[in-house]
Amino acid sequence: MPELRDCIVLHGPDLVPHRARRFAWVHDTITAIELGEPCTQLDTGALVVIPGLYNSHTHMGDSALPDGATGLTLEQAFFRPDGYKYRELAKLSEETHLPHLVAHLGYMARCGVVCHLDFREQGLPGARLLRKASEQTGVQSIILSQFNESPIPEDQLRANLSPLPETARLELEQILTIADGFSESTMNDLTDNAWREIRDITSARRKLRAIHCLENPGYRDLSVATTGRGDLIRALEIYDPHLVVHMTAANADEIALLARSGKTAVLNPRANAALGLALPPVAALLAAGANLLLGTDNGMLNSPSILAELDFTFKVAKSQFADALRPDPTAILKMATSNIRPALGGDHFGHLAHGLPASFVILDFTAPHLRATRHITASIVGRVTPADILATYHTGRELYRAPAFTF
Template identity: 30%
Template sequence: MILEGTILRGRDFDPVEGRVVAEDGEITGIEETAVDSDAIVCPAFVNAHTHIGDSIAKEAGEGLTLEELVAPPDGLKHRLLRAASTEELVAGMRRTISFMEGAGTGAFVEFREGGVDGVRAIDTALADSPVRSVVLGRETVAAMEQADGFGASGANDDEFGAERRATRQAGKLFGIHAGEVDASDINPALDLDPDFLVHMVHAADIHLDRVADSDVPVVVCPRSNLSTGVGRPPIEALAERTTVALGTDNVMLNSPSMFREMAVTEMISDLSAREVLRMATVNGAEIAGLDCGVIEPGRPARLFSLDGDTDNLAGAQNPVRALVRRAGVDDVDRVVLPDT
């Protein structure tokens, strides 16, 4: 497999003209040479926080508060999930996974509602898809045992000590929502020694210091937070202290497009386009324990290319900035997601 064009190489996404050469799903070389191609070759995205079960309810609940929309157990999302059949849930998730693949997303981290049945449903939806998933079961230890770890809703919803201990004993991933509505659940979440936190919109200096001391990664979801009106996460302050990745959160609220997430993040923050692209690729991979998100020899060849000659991208002078601020799903030319 060979992809030609301007290659965004390594963790710094240095633009190099040439070819990416891969064999058996692994990048074997990056050849710097003149090529007749306008393509921009990019590492596949890692969407570090999703809830794709609510793909059945896109744009539902206009005017509701965050708690009314998604708070367990009786927020609108949870009521709709309970009312839907397994077949409806699986069909909706399959369409979202297909969209993510076409939009250059090679992996995602899913907080999966519905206990063991919810984990089994997404496993069915993922059958035959080249998109990788890290599925974190919710609600029960049994769901964690069926999945890749446990995804907690928030420390104000439950104590989660037993779930944390069981997840640690199983050697699996434990993530928890924190600081989305207010700051009251941040310290209790940190007390659980999680593998990562999600949101942290209302993190104050004391919380940021704890994050830095504990070296706990954070996944931010700016579009979701703006959609629900809870505020803007302190992205810059978090990035100064720990690894920060991007997620698109509920499909009910936003499309799972990392292009849109990057564009909003870059525009509302003081971070560079390179920093934002890192949040959308290798940072999420590292939080999830995946070996992807960067174009280097020896890495899995999970890539996509943009057609640099579309009406949208033609004339772009800075490929990294163009990818982060301007590119969209319609500019994707080819997605390569080998089963490795």
């Protein structure tokens, strides 16, 4: 039975640091957590065990094009059909593309990630390719696919009357044999009737639904011009997504609407900053009680380091609160851990307790810059880097271990 002794464990959904006499697992399950007293600071260091991290919004397909969006606008880089991303991805064969996916999933494991939610382009072939990379690395890929090509012509989109074309319906059925769910880029990409059909098809197959909303004001403006409603309220009313991504341009009414809906929002502050967009209203969303997750977004824009995202988001939230006391760093860490539970359910707990899946990360808090921390959780959020991760496990499978680490 593998185990650690005399360590620190962030225990339960509230991620409370405790001294632990013993932390043990057998196969895919945590079999023992012998807790001692709560512990918020260290004097001489310790190994710290935290839940495996979730990167809840990625586009790993374009990880093959790092920094390819430099010097391009959002539309020039990412919009279908002629954006740089789609033109370049079309040039890649499976043999040339797969190694990039495998390498970047491996890097996520190096950063403590056990699972990511990917908004995968290229239809069914794109989903199959990412599934292959996931199986090779052990990092769980929850794949939310989109159509390979836009299925409704622009003039029909603006009329907002067309149903989902039969060819698109057949493509969706095929996609859902591999993918875990569906997400077109924006609500403006399909008509209300098409969205309703997709909602019904995915519901019948118990698949996830996600959508990008309010990444910039143009998303709202085009939706209002087409349908008389903003993209967020339209998504909630006719598509019923499990995840709403971005919320960057959300106003007070839209923040309140999201919070009332009980839906989960995924924020991507570093990607928004890289594109010169406004930063998402992290503080206002936290204050409203919305359930929030974090993602690193496009591989072209960012390294898929959720550690960097935690650090950046913590500081953005402090600046927005204009308050040195808010938010508590635990609220930010939950965005990569236990906040996943309301969104995904099932075996996705995002926290550590006896009998739960053995998905965890071992941090080296004996390192000189961490061993005398006065606040363990704040140091996890704001100071830990990939170099401080000793091992990452997902349901008992070792995804990464530092060469010199033994136990």
